[in-house]
Amino acid sequence: MPPAASVCPQKSGLFIIRTRADFLRAARAQKQGAGSMMVQARDRRDGGDAIRVGFTCSKKVGNAVARNRAKRRLREAARAVLPEHGRPGWDYVLIGRAHETAARPFEALKGDLIFALRKLHG
Template identity: 75%
Template sequence: MMPPEAPANDASASADRPPAASVCAGPAYRILRNRPDFLAAARARRQGTPSMNVQARHRAEGEAAGIRVGFTCSKKVGNAVARNRAKRRLREAARAVIPELGRDGWDYVLIGRAGITADRPFEQLKDDLRHAIRKLHAPGGPRT
């Protein structure tokens, strides 16, 4: 038996119904996965907010193109369930804010905070990220 949202086999029904799988576009950035990229961001600019720390680095000419974002939480945040929840919330905040304020040629690393990242209201979490990115890109920016 087929699930009710699955398209029928005939061609006329497929034109009327969307596919069962999501066809949403991916994020406007790439995900950082390599340790050297995280370490390079750690040596660059940083901005703290109540719910997270944000590290940002302008990449050298000829390095990767586009915006890249990484997410991390230390064991201080809690067990694996708590860390994953905090990272999921950071990913969603980044998905909402980075396309709006992120700059091409920059790496951003979002670091969760113990007891706050997972529990802060989501709108405040996004506002914290907006504030951090604005400060990072302000003339003079935060100290490196």
């Protein structure tokens, strides 16, 4: 099994969004809530075939340990789901929610991401 998306983008086909401007562009695009996360998605329309993904958690999620745990779970869910259900040329930002992201069973977390992607690409 390849490592998380942020460590090895070549194997998983995912690239990480790192700039604030890209996060802000995704924030102005489509949004879909799921039980354990919020997903923002936008079509880049720049001709690139890469799927880019970003992760964020606010301080409402908890202290640094809780936020990092939630982001690790979101990264692993994205690594498992986005290569199959994501669209090339799109940016996705996964936002963790207080209590739900860390406490939700992992299979349900992946199911929430699949549900949100289906609604966004509907």
